Amino acid sequence: MAFQYQQLAQQLAQKIYSGELAAGQRLYALRQFSQQHQISLNTAKRCYELLEAKGLIYVKEKSGYFVQSSKKAQQIAVPNHPDFDSRPREISNLELQIQIHEASANSRLIHLGSIQLSPNFVPVEAIRRSIQRALKHCKPEDFLYNNRQGHPQLREALSAHWAEDGFYMPKDDIYISNGCMPALSVMLQNLSAEGESVIVPTPNYNGQLQLLALLKRKIVEIPANTEGFDLDRLEQAMRDSGAKVCLLTANFQNPLGFCLSNEDKERIAQLAEKYQCYVIEDDIYAECSFNAKRPLPIKYWDRAGYVIYCASISKSLSPSYRVGWFCLPPHLQHLRPKLLLQNDSVNTPLQLGLADLIFSRAYRQHLAELRPKLMVQVEQYRQYIYDAFQGVDIRLNRPQGSYALWLQMPEQIDSLALYYHAQKHGINIVPGLIFGEDNRYNNCIRLNAGHELSTEIQQAILLLADWVRKECINSNTV
Known part of the structure; x- marks a missing residue:
């Protein structure tokens, strides 16, 4: 877990980057800052020193600390x-999509395209220790064919992890998959049919569009920008397009990086219920928040079971750690037999290793540092x-x-x-x-x-x- 002064520095840095703290603005004096946050004077000083070392603030002798000017920012x-009309469309450029996807896996190229973490950010030693502990304490049955829903220990670990972040998901509703894209694929195939439309905001992650094209789904595009997307247009599409499914990312959408407000997320959940239009939520980037606490998903406000929560650890831990999940609402449990047949079994040692990483709090410490x-x-x-x-x-x-x-x-x-x-x-x-x-x-x-x-x-x-x-x-x- 990051030290308190690091967490406070992170919060202030985000306010500086966002413009909430303007260039030249005077910060609280150290004693005032320590009293405001109920921390020691030494902790307050270390926080300001860290921000100063990053070039975000500067000190004036006998005047105090000020936000550094950043004309470039x-x-x-x-x-x-x-803006554009939202109507059912075929997805074009599939061959180009596949070509670009294959190029992203070419290790000989300088990777400025594929969204992936540097190997230097991967907590290799912590993962190694967790996998070793998991293998040491595993049971004989863990070496047999495993439960297609996923190992109970990992499902319990994820449930507890999310509960600490403010939203609860019963472990029996969680299904472990080989990454996020397989989870999205399984749910798209069960909630829509070939030739039907899926609502997506654009510009939208090209991997999702490629998946929809391969599944022979059409799309209804909703205009998006760096602040989010038009919820009135979303409602209109839910009402008029005939689409039964939306594919949405509310937290740090790829490629625009926006994070919807809690009010917008709540409204989306309400619209899904009103029009009985399922929202498949891809929340793969939520744990890469620039704030100390991750934002809540749309699923948090889902009362009727029309939001299916999907994600993985490929963006927050490692793209090579192929473990993801989808969460099935109670009223879709009739799909369980079919989903279990479609959902490929996930490597048990990897599941147990991730469960240990979460339970030991090494994963949460990794996020705090990342x-x-x-x-x-x-x-x-x-x-x-x-x-x-x-x-x-x-x-x-x-x-x-x-x-x-x-x-x-x-x-x-x-x-x-x-x-x-x-x-x-x-x-x-x-x-x-x-x-x-x-x-x-x-x-x-x-x-x-x-x-x-x-x-x-x-x-x-x-x-x-x-x-x-x-x-x-x-x-x-x-």
Whole structure:
């Protein structure tokens, strides 16, 4: 678990990044700050010293502590997003989707595209110890074919973990899967049929769109932006489109990074009940919050059982640790036999190791250490990208959690051409046109900020910026 001064520094840093604490604003004096938070004077001093070391605040002799000016952060505009009609559509670009997905697994490329954590953020020793303890204390039956619903110890551990975060899920409602995408696939196949429509906000995670295309589902797109998506349009689609299912991410959506308010999440749960339209909630990024506490899911406000909660640990722990889950509401328990047949068994030692990691609190300690690192690192990326693209009219999201960056470039820039140029130089990015239909986002790319901003990655960003700058010059619209 992070020390108290680190948690307080993280909270203040988030307020500085969000603009809630303005540049030049004076902070509480150390004694006032310690009294306000009921901490020692030494803890308050260490908090301010940490923020000062990160360049977020500065001290004036005999005057106190002040928020550091960051003109660059103020100048980075957020992307704008088009409006469009919401109607059932076929998903195009499936071959391109698959090609880009395969490129994301190429270890020889510089990974600026696939959203994944640096291996240096993975608590390898803690995982090793948990798996060793799990194997030491496992029972003989753990080496037989396991329960397709998932090992009871892991389901109990997840239930207790979420309860500590403020929402309760009975362990008997939890089904363990081989990651989040298999969980989404199983639920989509059981709640919708081929040719039917699924409501999604766009720009939307290209992996979800690829899955829907492979399952031969259509989509009804809802306009989204860096603040969220239009709930009135969502209601209209639930009412008029004939769709029985929505696929939504409320917490740090990929690629925009927004986190919906509790009021919006509650309204979505109410709309799902009103129109009997199931919401499959992909909450894979929630534990990568920049705040000390993770946000609640839509599922928290679900009273009628129309929200199916899905997630995994691939974004918060490791993309190679293929353990995810879906949670089945009581009134869908009639699907249980079919779901158990469709749900592939998950490696038992991995399940037991994760259960130990949670019960030993090593996972929670990992999250406490990860969140402030991610917050600082994402802001470093944003500042570096802004500098690299100096002279080019770019817009960049400011995520509230996770580590996906959405970069919008001048309209004449072809993100697919940039993608192929980057690949020739060993760089993997994801072009914006595959995050929705009608080439709406063709002047956008998604970038991964989950790896440390190394010299290699800095050079890759500079190469992208140089190409874009030359394209702008060639069209005389810098």
